[in-house]
Amino acid sequence: MRVLFFMLCALLSLAAAAQRLSGATFMGPSTQAMQRDDSLNPAMLWVKEGETAWRRSDEGNGKSCASCHGDAERAMRGVAARYPAFDAQAGRPINLGQRINQCRVRQQAAALAPESDALLSLESYIALQSRGMPAAAPDDARLQPFLERGQARWQQRMGQLNLSCAQCHDQRWGQRLGSSIIPQAHATGYPIYRLEWQAMGSLQRRLRNCLSGVRAALYPAGSPELVELELYLAHRARGMEMEAPAVRP
Amino acid sequence: MARTLIKLPATARRGEVIEIRTLISHPMETGYRPGADGQVLPRNIIRRFSCRYNGELVFSAELFPAIAANPNLIFHTVATESGKLTFTWEGDNNFAQTESADITVTA
Numbered sequence: 006m007r008v009l010f011f012m013l014c015a016l017l018s019l020a021a022a023a024q025r026l027s028g029a030t031f032m033g034p035s036t037q038a039m040q041r042d043d044s045l046n047p048a049m050l051w052v053k054e055g056e057t058a059w060r061r062s063d064e065g066n067g068k069s070c071a072s073c074h075g076d077a078e079r080a081m082r083g084v085a086a087r088y089p090a091f092d093a094q095a096g097r098p099i100n101l102g103q104r105i106n107q108c109r110v111r112q113q114a115a116a117l118a119p120e121s122d123a124l125l126s127l128e129s130y131i132a133l134q135s136r137g138m139p140a141a142a143p144d145d146a147r148l149q150p151f152l153e154r155g156q157a158r159w160q161q162r163m164g165q166l167n168l169s170c171a172q173c174h175d176q177r178w179g180q181r182l183g184s185s186i187i188p189q190a191h192a193t194g195y196p197i198y199r200l201e202w203q204a205m206g207s208l209q210r211r212l213r214n215c216l217s218g219v220r221a222a223l224y225p226a227g228s229p230e231l232v233e234l235e236l237y238l239a240h241r242a243r244g245m246e247m248e249a250p251a252v253r254p
Numbered sequence: 255m256a257r258t259l260i261k262l263p264a265t266a267r268r269g270e271v272i273e274i275r276t277l278i279s280h281p282m283e284t285g286y287r288p289g290a291d292g293q294v295l296p297r298n299i300i301r302r303f304s305c306r307y308n309g310e311l312v313f314s315a316e317l318f319p320a321i322a323a324n325p326n327l328i329f330h331t332v333a334t335e336s337g338k339l340t341f342t343w344e345g346d347n348n349f350a351q352t353e354s355a356d357i358t359v360t361a
Binding site: 044045047049050051053054200203204 | 277281282
């Protein structure tokens with residue numbers, strides 16, 4: 006009996022794991038093809054720019070990302086899969102874009118504006134180095150309170166429509182919201198090229214998009230609230246394949 | 255300078271049909287959309303694309319406001335001889351960009 010129970014548990018957890026689907030599975034075949042092929046994926050324009058920026062010194066002091074980190078293909082491998090991560094100096098988790106800016110300010114140049122093409126380019130170039138690897142949100146005890154807050158926010162109803170993230174993305178994924186299919190919201194492909202935006206955008210832009218969709222007050226870009234949500238999503242997608250830079254409809 | 259991505263085979267046999275893929279970063283602003291301040295944004299699109307193979311025009315296209323940002327054009331040509339393919343995008347606000355790629359054709 007006991008053995009049977011454990012087997013059932015194992016089966017159920019397997020089924021739950023198998024049910025985690027990337028946003029790409031909900032897209033049409035032409036959009037999927039666009040993401041699969043680097044010569045069709047417009048995000049590669051940003052990646053190319055990021056590759057140049059990695060080796061370029063912005064303030065004429067001769068310092069670039071490459072002068073400390075060297076070859077991004079080796080040095081940045083798997084890095085994007087581990088963010089957001091705890092930053093001791095800030096005393097809270099920061100995302101990849103904030104980490105890039107922190108490094109720039111410390112070492113070489115001025116911070117890049119959030120959501121700017123310059124920052125998205127570097128982010129997408131670094132994220133590309135983790136493509137195909139499993140999402141590996143860190144097991145860091147210091148992150149625990151932030152993770153809990155992120156999870157609470159995920160389940161909290163908000164906005165004039167009084168909806169939580171979980172009501173759509175955990176409970177009604179696969180159904181339609183208007184004409185679009187609700188995905189499971191696993192953030193494994195960010196930054197993404199979104200056809201609706203006709204441009205590249207970060208996870209925070211996407212989160213703010215959803216917030217305005219339920220007519221909630223928007224958390225400002227770069228705010229700790231958004232990073233906590235990102236952190237929760239990163240833990241939720243643990244083990245899934247990183248696919249940045251992804252294309253989304 | 256707009257960023258571009260061009261993909262074509264580096265080598266081909268004579269007479270072989272080759273596929274060429276081009277992607278360029280461009281907003282393709284239609285001229286019909288209001289901006290954040292409510293004013294209509296002026297049109298800013300690529301009007302014409304052309305591809306020359308050793309100087310000979312092998313493909314050209316006219317582009318219009320309904321075409322999405324970062325236009326992706328895929329076309330074919332016959333590999334005739336080794337040489338250079340040049341790609342030119344021209345558009346509003348004197349936008350003009352030329353890129354080139356080499357191809358080696360074997361007998």
